Amino acid sequence: MLGIVRASSSSRLFSTFRRVSPFSSRFSVRSMAHSAPPFNKITIQRDNTTFDAYVVGKEDAPGIVVLQEWWGVDFEIKNHAVKISQLGPGFKALIPDLYRGKVGLDVAEAQHLMDGLDWQGAVKDIEASVNWLKANGSKKVGVTGYCMGGALSIASSVLVPGVDAVVAFYGVPSSDLADPAKARAPIQAHFGELDNFVGFSDVTAAKALEEKLKASGVPHEVHIYPGNSHAFMNRSPEGIERRKSMGLPDQDEGAVQLAWSRFESWMTRYLSS
DSSP, X not given: OEEEOOOOOOTTTTHHHHHHOOOOOOOOOOOSTTTSOOOEEEEEEETTXXXXXEEEEOTTSOEEEEEOOTTOSOHHHHHHHHHHHTSTTOOEEEEEOTTTTOOXXXXXXXXXXXXXXXXXXXXXXXXXXXXXXXXXXXXXXEEEEETHHHHHHHHHHHHOXXXXXXXXXXXXXXXXTOOGGGOOSOEEEEEETTOOOTTTTSHHHHHHHHHHHHHHTSOEEEEEETTOOTTTTOOSHHXXXXXXXXXXXXXXXXXXXXXXXXXXHHHHHHHOO
């Protein structure tokens, strides 16, 4: 179903972002060490390469792979992972470092990093992360992501065996990467009504995704939040400042909480049974 919610007050994918994003100020990356449970840094091998990943949550809990925005593994994605680990029955959240330690501190850097991303390789990183969680105490594993990570999370439903559920935030994969009509895992997706990243996370892209998911036959929900724009889930002080610098409207806290509630219900339903 596609619901418009009334809540209280590849480089090609992001070609639009170059045109509409006006800010270039830099932001320091805040360590999570003093504000969150410690992450366990691990190394995962796939094919002939390795990558670092960051794990937080109960040891034998259902697993959720948490995929970064185009900035990299920064304060915001770590905030999301900590939040996820504490939802519902408790989850084990794992952030794979798709950029291999690099973090963009402004739009130009983030664009450069994403332009250099091997998208098929990123899908392999996701698969290796899912497999690691299942080999280390998680009987079921979901995937979630934001922006670039949202697109990759939907792609994982198509391309990664063993994914049990997906929640995607404001991102749809290009047809070159994955066709959502071939999704194999249940997908819940969230978009802001004012998102203007055309073809990637605007309302038109959200509605097109809904039609693709209908064709796939998998359980699905697509939610659109009036008055909200791209990255509306980012609530850290730095994230709020970054959104302001981008000219994005203030988040609707009610919409943020509603999206988290839906996330929790979806992942609990499909990962705890």
